[in-house]
Amino acid sequence: MSEQQKFERGTSLSIFVSDRREDIGALIFALIIAVGVVLIIGR
Amino acid sequence: MIYTKKSPALLIIGVIMLLWGWLNASGSIDGVQKYLQKSAYSDHMKVKEKYDAELRVATEMATAEGKPAPDMKMPKSKFDGVKAQQAQLAYIFGGIAAVLGLLIMVWTPKEGSLDYYLSIFPGMAYILLIAFIVRWGLDPTFANWGKDAKDTLGFDFAHIFNLNYVVLGIVIGIVIVNVFKIPAWAANGVRTARFFLKTGVILLGTLYSATELAQLGGLSVVMIGIFVLGSVWVVLIMGKRMQAGNSMTAVLSAGMGVCGVSATVAASPVVNAKAGEIAYTIGTILVWGVGCMFLFPTVGHLLNMGPVQFGAWAGTGILNSAQVAGAALAFEPNGIETLKVAEIFNITRVLFLPIIVLWLAAWYVKHEQGAEKVDLGKVLLAKFPLFVLGFILLFILSTLGAFTPAGHYQGKYFSSDKIKEESLLKGKETRALEGELARLKDAAGAKTLQEHFTAKAINVGQRHATPDDAYKAMQDLVANKKMISREQDELLKAVAKMGGFDAVAKSAIEKADKAAWHSSKAIAAFRDWLAWLFAFGLIGLGMQITMAALKQAGGKPLIIGGVVGTAKAVGSLIVVLLFVKEFI
Numbered sequence: 001m002s003e004q005q006k007f008e009r010g011t012s013l014s015i016f017v018s019d020r021r022e023d024i025g026a027l028i029f030a031l032i033i034a035v036g037v038v039l040i041i042g043r
Numbered sequence: 044m045i046y047t048k049k050s051p052a053l054l055i056i057g058v059i060m061l062l063w064g065w066l067n068a069s070g071s072i073d074g075v076q077k078y079l080q081k082s083a084y085s086d087h088m089k090v091k092e093k094y095d096a097e098l099r100v101a102t103e104m105a106t107a108e109g110k111p112a113p114d115m116k117m118p119k120s121k122f123d124g125v126k127a128q129q130a131q132l133a134y135i136f137g138g139i140a141a142v143l144g145l146l147i148m149v150w151t152p153k154e155g156s157l158d159y160y161l162s163i164f165p166g167m168a169y170i171l172l173i174a175f176i177v178r179w180g181l182d183p184t185f186a187n188w189g190k191d192a193k194d195t196l197g198f199d200f201a202h203i204f205n206l207n208y209v210v211l212g213i214v215i216g217i218v219i220v221n222v223f224k225i226p227a228w229a230a231n232g233v234r235t236a237r238f239f240l241k242t243g244v245i246l247l248g249t250l251y252s253a254t255e256l257a258q259l260g261g262l263s264v265v266m267i268g269i270f271v272l273g274s275v276w277v278v279l280i281m282g283k284r285m286q287a288g289n290s291m292t293a294v295l296s297a298g299m300g301v302c303g304v305s306a307t308v309a310a311s312p313v314v315n316a317k318a319g320e321i322a323y324t325i326g327t328i329l330v331w332g333v334g335c336m337f338l339f340p341t342v343g344h345l346l347n348m349g350p351v352q353f354g355a356w357a358g359t360g361i362l363n364s365a366q367v368a369g370a371a372l373a374f375e376p377n378g379i380e381t382l383k384v385a386e387i388f389n390i391t392r393v394l395f396l397p398i399i400v401l402w403l404a405a406w407y408v409k410h411e412q413g414a415e416k417v418d419l420g421k422v423l424l425a426k427f428p429l430f431v432l433g434f435i436l437l438f439i440l441s442t443l444g445a446f447t448p449a450g451h452y453q454g455k456y457f458s459s460d461k462i463k464e465e466s467l468l469k470g471k472e473t474r475a476l477e478g479e480l481a482r483l484k485d486a487a488g489a490k491t492l493q494e495h496f497t498a499k500a501i502n503v504g505q506r507h508a509t510p511d512d513a514y515k516a517m518q519d520l521v522a523n524k525k526m527i528s529r530e531q532d533e534l535l536k537a538v539a540k541m542g543g544f545d546a547v548a549k550s551a552i553e554k555a556d557k558a559a560w561h562s563s564k565a566i567a568a569f570r571d572w573l574a575w576l577f578a579f580g581l582i583g584l585g586m587q588i589t590m591a592a593l594k595q596a597g598g599k600p601l602i603i604g605g606v607v608g609t610a611k612a613v614g615s616l617i618v619v620l621l622f623v624k625e626f627i
Contacts, residue, residue, distance in 0.1 A: 026239075
């Protein structure tokens with residue numbers, strides 16, 4: 001079974017259907033961490 | 044297709060993590076931690092000695108005055124902090140893993156998003172468990188072995204060969220995927236590695252100050268400009284001479300010149316690259332990049348490079364974003380300075396992507412008969428790596444003071460009055476500095492100082508340091524009881540490393556340096572997050588380096604890639620050693 005066939009969604013390198021979605025997901029997660037740090041630890 | 048595998052693995056991983064948390068919190072494994080965390084334990088003993096002495100004095104005074112013994116608590120040491128952090132992380136992630144592990148055991152998955160996203164957690168927990176073992180167990184063990192063997196071998200093998208959590212994590216990942224295979228229950232979660240690496244790169248934007256970016260931005264544009272455009276040009280010429288085919292040559296030039304896989308994917312529709320050619324290019328980049336990731340840090344240590352020099356070299360010479368991060372962290376695993384410099388170069392390189400795609404489109408149309416013109420704007424809009432813009436967005440937000448108060452970056456405290464009273468130098472320390480100042484001002488002292496500056500090539504700004512600079516810096520330190528500028532701080536740290544320098548004066552300089560360079564709590568938290576995101580991402584990256592992928596490289600692309608990659612690595616190393624100074 002090839003790597004591509006092993007997963008119906010995403011690729012063998014990513015759970016996301018496209019690089020663009022992965023980038024947007026990473027940006028949202030980074031913003032959540034940043035805001036979380038500011039809210040919990042303070043500036 | 045059902046992704047969630049009914050396996051107790053996640054539950055077991057959760058229980059192991061919870062157990063580790065409890066063992067740390069209860070102090071049951073203090074003996075093991077004493078060995079692993081030697082430096083933190085030595086700090087703990089100092090704090091304890093000081094506390095015992097203070098308690099004894101306070102008790103004696105209370106007894107003499109007929110009062111009850113004072114109720115004093117021992118302050119927290121670094122050792123306590125390390126154990127508390129391990130317990131906290133193990134409890135949080137162990138708890139989540141145990142709950143989700145139970146859910147997987149009792150729930151019958153149905154095809155859909157819930158099944159898909161739930162199936163990610165066992166693999167993530169698997170990588171995280173390896174990250175815990177590597178960061179908390181193997182990294183300090185190898186560091187101890189390296190130091191213990193230093194007298195016998197004459198060098199610290201763990202430091203020279205970068206046997207830290209970054210390299211060990213990647214190697215363990217490679218061994219797992221190629222020798223043992225990734226368990227079926229973990230396969231889906233391993234694919235999250237790149238996502239967390241990208242998150243790390245974006246979050247890195249919160250740690251830059253505008254000053255650093257201004258200092259490095261110009262240098263990175265010049266270096267990347269020369270080496271990126273140069274690599275693309277050389278690959279195009281070599282590909283034509285070796286008759287590698289126009290689309291193969293064009294896609295390889297983007298991969299070797301700009302940023303590895305992203306550039307290859309972005310350039311492929313413009314030059315009508317076939318799937319096989321893309322695979323060849325990615326295989327070549329992977330072979331080259333994996334080699335560089337292990338070799339660059341060792342060369343950096345052997346050449347005694349600093350964070351700025353190594354970061355500039357790795358960011359220019361290594362092709363892939365993840366491998367740049369891996370090499371930078373392998374070089375400096377317990378700090379973030381090298382990674383910051385390397386990523387500036389890496390981001391600058393990715394920003395060259397539109398220029399390269401335009402160039403390749405023009406080159407391809409000119410050389411390929413019957414080539415159709417493609418909509419370059421559409422290709423760029425669809426393929427440009429958005430995480431680079433995310434990094435820039437977070438940098439802008441942090442510059443505007445969204446995450447920390449404006450100016451709350453390292454180095455801020457030189458010109459402010461916000462250094463705490465207890466961090467200012469005391470009388471004993473300023474007297475020791477005055478004594479050293481007098482000694483260094485006599486003829487023999489001045490000669491030694493000048494020789495030290497010449498031997499170590501120490502600069503003040505863009506010129507060579509002189510003894511007068513050191514005298515002025517020491518006088519200012521004595522007068523202000525703190526460092527007043529970054530230049531003086533760097534200079535005095537170099538002076539303190541001279542043989543025969545008074546121990547109290549040296550410790551005074553170290554104290555003043557620490558007071559000036561302390562970070563805000565938010566910055567420290569961002570650094571912690573980054574270390575874990577990169578550790579996780581790089582272990583997962585190792586798990587994706589399969590022999591099958593490496594075998595995709597070969598033939599003419601590998602020869603061209605090898606020649607151009609070596610030329611770029613050696614060329615950028617020479618330029619860095621000749622022209623890049625440690626100035627931040």
